[in-house]
Amino acid sequence: MAKTKLILASASPRRVDLLKQIAITPDLIEPADIDETPAVRETPRLLAGRLARQKAEAVLTQPHIKTDWQDALVLAADTVVAAGRRILPKAETEAEATTCLDLLSGRNHRVFTGLCVGSVADGSLSLRVIETRVTFKHLSKTEKQAYLASGEWHGKAGAYAVQGLAAAFVSRVLGSYSAVVGLPLHETAALLAGRDFPVFAEWEKHSE
Numbered sequence: 001m002a003k004t005k006l007i008l009a010s011a012s013p014r015r016v017d018l019l020k021q022i023a024i025t026p027d028l029i030e031p032a033d034i035d036e037t038p039a040v041r042e043t044p045r046l047l048a049g050r051l052a053r054q055k056a057e058a059v060l061t062q063p064h065i066k067t068d069w070q071d072a073l074v075l076a077a078d079t080v081v082a083a084g085r086r087i088l089p090k091a092e093t094e095a096e097a098t099t100c101l102d103l104l105s106g107r108n109h110r111v112f113t114g115l116c117v118g119s120v121a122d123g124s125l126s127l128r129v130i131e132t133r134v135t136f137k138h139l140s141k142t143e144k145q146a147y148l149a150s151g152e153w154h155g156k157a158g159a160y161a162v163q164g165l166a167a168a169f170v171s172r173v174l175g176s177y178s179a180v181v182g183l184p185l186h187e188t189a190a191l192l193a194g195r196d197f198p199v200f201a202e203w204e205k206h207s208e
């Protein structure tokens with residue numbers, strides 16, 4: 001039987017790297033361009049789930065996917081950072097990043113990662129939202145300035161990257177570290193395996 005193909009509905013190089021960590025290489029990378037604006041009074045959990053589902057659907061419904069990738073699975077994810085009930089933006093300006101760092105400094109916050117696997121063959125979807133609690137140390141003015149100057153915050157949800165310099169600020173992660181980076185690997189492997197994707201097929205090549 002031919003191996004089930006995998007389409008990653010994401011432009012994020014971090015998601016490709018995370019899949020690579022568990023020896024999965026997508027057969028196609030097909031970013032989904034959707035409007036990520038939260039709806040009025042939408043909770044961060046609902047937003048992360050909705051956006052992951054919409055990213056998967058945007059790819060599943062493309063005519064060339066339906067014709068050329070009939071037996072494939074589509075994998076999509078979305079990461080939302082929330083301080084209390086407040087959804088933090090993907091920081092585009094220094095002012096936004098400063099606001100995010102002020103809200104995160106010395107506090108716990110939550111990261112919600114929506115994960116969606118869909119079948120091109122029948123359009124069925126499996127959706128999960130993974131919640132992770134992250135604690136930031138108190139940030140001094142010097143630390144904030146140094147992080148702003150690094151530019152790492154640009155385009156990142158909550159204006160930080162736990163896989164980067166911001167690791168120096170994160171004192172605790174309770175839950176899935178990979179979910180904070182962008183793709184919860186335990187749940188991804190479980191969802192794919194549940195759809196008969198050969199998750200372990202390439203592992204023997206990774207013996208070192």
Ligand SMILES: Cc1cn([C@H]2C[C@H](O)[C@@H](COP(=O)(O)OP(=O)(O)OP(=O)(O)O)O2)c(=O)[nH]c1=O
Pocket residue numbers: 009010011012014031032036077078079080081090111155156157158160161162163180181182
């Ligand atoms: C909290 C956090 C966010 N981020 C980033 C990754 C993303 O840029 C952003 C979350 O945005 P997403 O919309 O989840 O992903 P994306 O825009 O990178 O890619 P796509 O929609 O095509 O799948 O936050 C980190 O890299 N590390 C972190 O620790």
